Amino acid sequence: NAGVTQTPKFQVLKTGQSMTLQCAQDMNHNSMYWYRQDPGMGLRLIYYSASEGTTDKGEVPNGYNVSRLNKREFSLRLESAAPSQTSVYFCASSERVAGSPGELFFGEGSRLTVL
């Protein structure tokens, strides 16, 4: 019962390098999200995908791109990494229930350091 799986768990990049964070969920959820977590700032939404084929910007999208590859997978790409992107990244998924908000299910996080 994997839930939400993120890879890699740890990554160190040099400024200017690119990388992709992968996320997959096995709960058949329509909505998927990418958040970043920084000390004292809680979680901030980078991008989300309400359903397969759609993506929308969140609170802090600059410097990132996303791809909703299929219903299961939602990837986050850093084209040219900057030290300000050093953070812990969380992928989450949810399914809306009529009349009630869906619960967010989170992966274990990907810790990224940009030197």
Place this chain on the structure above:
Amino acid sequence: AQSVTQLGSHVSVSEGALVLLRCNYSSSVPPYLFWYVQYPNQGLQLLLKYTSAATLVKGINGFEAEFKKSETSFHLTKPSAHMSDAAEYFCAVQIPGRRALTFGSGTRLQVQP
């Protein structure tokens, strides 16, 4: 627009003592409210949620929260702290009909033996 303020980035209690974690929200419409917990090196998991039904919401692990519209608050409580409650707790708000949640900055709970 919506926002969440969590008062106190760190709270320390003794085992067996009352836990009170504070959350105040701002929202242009009646919101959904949530408390999530994060254990070390893990993702967040839902503790409880308020969806405009009962104002007192019971969650997992003995936690509960009360929605007070007049105070725009949604404080989290537990009558008796356990060592296993040590974690970081996040309050979050969502506008009904919208996908995204807005999280507070978190409160780290320490439980002393």
